[in-house]
Ligand code: PEP
């Protein structure tokens with residue numbers, strides 16, 4: 001993701017951006033867009049040259065940068081979070097220089113002001129104002145300027161290879177700057193959010209402001225800041241800027257409803273999670289630590305498997321659909337592929353009109369098993385989806401397979417990305433996607449891999465979780481098979497059920513479209529998944545399924561989708577803890593394991609018989625006897641020995657292989673007699 005900052009790499013803006021957008025102390029995965037002014041920074045986000053921005057808003061010593069609120073307003077931007085950074089100033093110069101060599105120091109007036117005590121002790125140093133602290137350090141390095149010093153943090157010192165002549169030269173060591181994370185779209189509602197920034201305009205009569213504040217008090221809202229800001233063009237009228245925090249999100253909702261009735265105007269800049277204020281954490285010792293990838297710990301060097309996946313439940317960020325069959329289930333629908341703008345727009349309109357789902361799915365990059373097929377419309381389709389989102393208000397989900405796909409989805413304001421079955425199986429690709437979603441507001445859905453491998457599926461969820469994404473959903477789409485079965489990707493229910501047993505807090509939805517590959521079986525599989533306690537469905541729907549460019553056989557019209565959803569039995573109580581309803585308890589899970597193993601067993605048996613037939617033909621062509629005593633004796637001995645090691649009884653093995661042998665002899669004899 002590209003993050004706009006004011007100033008250059010190595011500045012405190014850079015630290016804040018990396019701290020916030022690069023999670024877990026890992027500042028990688030972001031690209032900086034260096035802006036000269038706060039105005040340029042806001043413009044970069046507005047015109048999409050940057051995905052988001054980090055912008056200073058107040059300093060514990062210097063106070064607020066009030067004009068930045070006005071910039072947010074004029075550029076229609078939102079606050080999605082905040083970060084606190086401790087400002088530590090050092091005197092930097094070319095290495096080898098001593099403090100006696102320094103004739104001038106160039107720095108931002110604010111930095112100079114914060115270090116006056118230090119410079120009083122060195123009257124021989126001439127003080128000059130400059131625009132940007134880190135930029136001076138860079139200039140000294142680039143131009144090998146002797147006798148000149150800069151005031152900047154460790155980050156600039158390390159990045160530009162400068163010597164530190166004096167450490168911590170600020171007058172007051174308790175110097176913190178609060179930075180705002182800025183975005184074109186506000187956060188989705190989440191109960192995790194405990195802070196809001198807004199401005200109110202109240203009428204100019206006595207007591208109105210006091211009444212507004214009483215509303216906040218009654219709703220247990222805590223004011224962390226209140227400030228009046230003159231309104232340009234309305235002399236002596238003020239808007240009141242308020243930052244507030246709360247314990248219970250519903251208190252905030254009530255307070256806003258009441259304030260809305262009282263204030264002349266209310267502008268919510270953002271509702272977000274309060275930034276980490278722990279002073280130890282906010283003191284940044286080393287840039288290297290910020291930008292370097294987190295060193296693998298002893299634990300991470302082992303086989304892993306110790307990741308706690310934290311979830312922001314979908315109910316917190318998916319708006320309710322007006323005619324949803326049940327509010328306890330997450331429903332997603334949309335075409336397999338975005339083919340043309342009219343196809344997409346009309347399908348989306350029909351789905352929106354049903355009112356049963358809040359999320360539209362569409363494939364933009366299509367993974368195809370064989371070369372030469374339709375591989376999706378790519379970026380062109382993202383522009384259509386953006387329009388669909390604006391027109392229908394649906395959230396949009398798109399499959400991604402690379403970091404670049406994620407970047408493009410961010411540019412076009414997509415809400416959800418999902419990792420497809422072909423990608424989940426590749427940890428390199430999953431990691432690339434995880435790095436790209438780090439620090440973004442995207443929700444991520446992870447389909448099971450094609451191969452029936454539970455660990456790969458969980459591992460992919462872990463990677464995305466480690467990138468700080470909490471809006472996570474697992475999708476069960478069935479597993480690839482060589483066998484000709486009536487279903488395209490057999491569900492192997494025991495695998496998703498084992499996932500549920502291990503990680504009951506992760507919401508899982510079912511994709512009956514890719515499991516069945518045929519529309520007449522959709523309802524049956526969908527119902528089974530609901531009965532097993534899954535949390536929702538993702539279903540392919542197309543306005544003209546038979547003529548769909550991909551997956552034509554499994555798609556249904558929005559109308560048929562509506563009827564199908566109406567015909568399902570929803571089980572609201574049963575699916576909250578990720579565990580199945582009573583009729584599908586442990587026994588059911590175990591039985592589905594048996595079913596899967598038996599199917600594998602039958603496939604193996606069929607393969608064995610094919611080889612038996614080939615051998616039969618060889619024997620016939622070469623005039624060999626069907627029964628080869630010595631070979632048979634040897635085979636039985638070996639099978640008994642292996643079976644014993646696997647704890648299988650001798651009689652059982654012997655009976656079974658005798659039966660196999662009889663069948664093989666009969667098959668080969670009939671070939672012989674031809
Ligand atoms: C899809 O959802 O259109 C798709 C390609 O699915 P899967 O990754 O499950 O095959």
Ligand code: MN
Nearest residue numbers: 336540550551
């Ligand atoms: Mn598909």
